[in-house]
Amino acid sequence: MIFKDVLSNSNSFRTFKTVTHCIFDLDGTILDSETMYHEVIKDVCAKYGKKYSQDLKGRMYGGTDRDICKSLVKELGLNISPDALESELEQMCLKALPRAPLHQGAERLLIHLRDNHIPVALATNSTERTVHKHVEARPKLFGIFHHMVCVTDPAVYRGKPYPDLYIVAADRFPDKPKPCKCLVFEDSNVGLKAGISAGMQVVLTPHRPLELRHARKATLVLRNLLDFQPELFGLPPFADTPQLNKIRR
Structure with a gap:
């Protein structure tokens, strides 16, 4: 399905609830x-x-390293244990991953939330060692997270797709x-399921073809975070243009 059709169908007649905290996937x-x-x-x-294969790749999106490795060893018959893989x-x-660029609108949104004193946290299927490498590469950006x-x-x-990460993330805010x-920000169906299971609203920015039946489960589906309107969820609106607000590493 064409992405604009998914957007128009999944976002029609949606209602949004006011939030006070934001939790991001990585x-x-x-x-x-x-x-x-x-x-x-x-x-x-x-x-x-x-x-x-592309089919196998599609089924691995959003999973943990452990689950992906178990699936690969089983389905491909790899001559290696899941732990070793x-x-x-x-x-x-x-x-490789610390060299990854930022997605459109992510930096702008994080800075906006920080400047307006909206608490933000990170909840990721990545390991602590991997996240530490990202923090080393972009200390100021990751310093925004509580x-x-x-x-x-x-x-x-x-x-x-279990809710544990989001439940723990919410519980670690002081209040x-x-x-x-x-409010959860996600890109995959796996993350969408986790956010919904945790009882949270989910803004989805998928980067792969998304079936309408999955898109309808999200609170809001966007092309990218540049299209996000904070005021829909009772958050302070942007006062700048998308080209502004850059943070140095």
């Missing part, structure tokens, strides 16, 4: 790293003489907002 939402990530997976599979994948990602919750956090029992007061 890969594919803030960083344009999903493409790089799946290229790394493709290279790993090729190393073991296997092809990472996960370790190899993580080492390659640590080198806290960051990774899939390897001891308090997180299951990664997305412990109710889930309905938290």
